Amino acid sequence: MEINDTHMKEYEKGKRFLKKGTDGDKDAVHSAYEIFLKLRKAYPDHALIEAYYGSTLALLSRDADETLEKADKAQTALDALNHAISMDSNHKDIRKLRAKVCMRLPDSYFRASQTAIEDLSFLLDRYKDDPSYLTNKEVTEIKKDLRTAYKNVEELGDVDTEMQQQSNHASVKNFETLMEQDIPSHKDNMENNEKAGQEFNNGKNLKKFEEGKIYLKKAANGDKDAVNTAHEIFLKLRKAEPSNALYEAYYGMTMMLIARNKKIPLSRLKESIAGMKILDGAVRAAPHDSRIRLLRGRAASRLPEEYFHRAKTVIEDYTFLIEREMQKEGFLRTEEYLQVIYQLGEAYSRIGQNQAAVMCWKRLMNETQDPDFLRLLTLKMKSLEGKPAVEHNAIPESPVSILIRRSVHFAGSEIKRILEDKNFQ
Incomplete structure (x- = not known):
């Protein structure tokens, strides 16, 4: 016409x-x-x-x-x-x-x-x-x-660039293990966190809690039936102990997995928002519980900033964890501590806080001797060269940043990346 x-x-x-x-x-x-x-x-x-x-x-x-x-x-x-x-x-x-x-x-x-x-x-x-x-x-x-x-x-095709060649070397076993650390158990963490409402009321609930984490791990690996099972377990636990913020946090993680399995983008976003709201509530209920902060920080770090604006949540949670470690809390092992600093730099970079991001990665360079990890950090800092200390109109994650991030095997679905480690075993 x-x-x-x-x-x-x-x-x-x-x-x-x-x-x-x-x-x-x-x-x-x-x-x-x-x-x-x-x-x-x-x-x-x-x-x-x-x-x-x-x-x-x-x-x-x-x-x-x-x-x-x-x-x-x-x-x-x-x-x-x-x-x-x-x-x-x-x-x-x-x-x-x-x-x-x-x-x-x-x-x-x-x-x-x-x-x-x-x-x-x-x-x-x-x-x-x-x-x-x-x-x-x-x-x-x-x-x-x-x-x-x-x-x-994740079909990189024929990308003939020095960046790809270098970043391929950065996906090393030592750094992979950095992404596969346990969240310390309730017993390990009890003395360092709030006790009110956080203790497991009985052995039966503790057993169901451990069972729920097993199903959550299976769900993260793509088992859709396990998603529903984990969801039901943590739903019952939060009803049985409504003051237990840790149950609430894990329930929020099941909501994030339900979101992953939704086919319609709008439904996926709605469920993700619901999951994050539950995690926010868990943090409000127990703001000094490092386990919950770590769960929410990891969940928030995988959400697209353009839609969720959650980089500040990551910064809040990970800054909290770092400050607690500086106070000798001892919650995080060395590898976990490095991971938190690395992802804190990622969060700063995502919202244009380039100087703060570089400071995080420079700090890591003083904390590790691993040559491949050092190469990765060099690539990250190089990607910010020439940029202002603060970009008020931060742009979405660049293709180069995506490639670097994926070079350390942050692969698979967004939620799987959060849950694929031993924290949920």
Whole structure:
């Protein structure tokens, strides 16, 4: 369907506003949305207008303050772009628009990287058949995005860079063991934490608690039935001992695993929010319990910052743990202590607190002699070279940062990464 002259002027204006919106102009985003919303009503079967409409929704999602609003708009944007593809699957601009939106979404919730790979591969295939199909600049950008998309689904492909070669050496056994430490048992931790409401009231509950942790471990490894079993166990325990904050914290972790298994992104986000609220409640009930702080800190560290804004939670919990260790609490073993400092640096980096991140990693360089761990820390600090001490408009995690993070085997689903260690055995 052809666009008439009057609507064509609006169409071109909408594209200009969309470009400004992509560069960060929030007012322009709303203007573009209003234009394409009207054009969409006038031309309901126009695939490209549908795609531009979806792109404006994606930017509205980016700028929304509330997590669920962000997720709802992002899903609606994807639906519109998918509909546009169904109307005209061979349209170059529609493929480019959908790929760009998919690249911006956190893959742990929207699983959109595979769609981006499909679109980008389509474009490159057409370019191979017709070199005039894309400009050299477009080809370079598409190849870069395709490499990033493959990284996001842990299919690194043929990434021939020094960064990958070096970071591959960083995934060493010694550092892997750093990620596989026990949370000290209740007995080990009793004297150093609040006792009120934290003791196990009877041996039966303690036995069920240990059983629940076993199922939680199985759940983290992908056993969906174990998720439900663990959830039921900790649900009963929290009802039996409502003042036991540790039961509450583990119940919150089962909610995070339930979120992982949800197929619809919005449902996944809702369950994650519910799980984190429960963990927040456990911390409020027992703010000085290092075990609960460690659980919440690890859970929060794996959530996409753009949607959850939980880096400050990680910083709060891990700073608490470090301060307790400096007071000679003795809760964390040496390897755990190093892990906390490392992830604290990650959290600072995620919100643009670059100087604080570097300080964490420099501190670690003085704490370890492991050559591979030192190489990893060097890579992390190098990735922040030239950046200001504080970036007020922190950007999402870069592809390089993702690659470095994955080089230490933070692989699998977000929740599995939290729970795959012996803390839950």
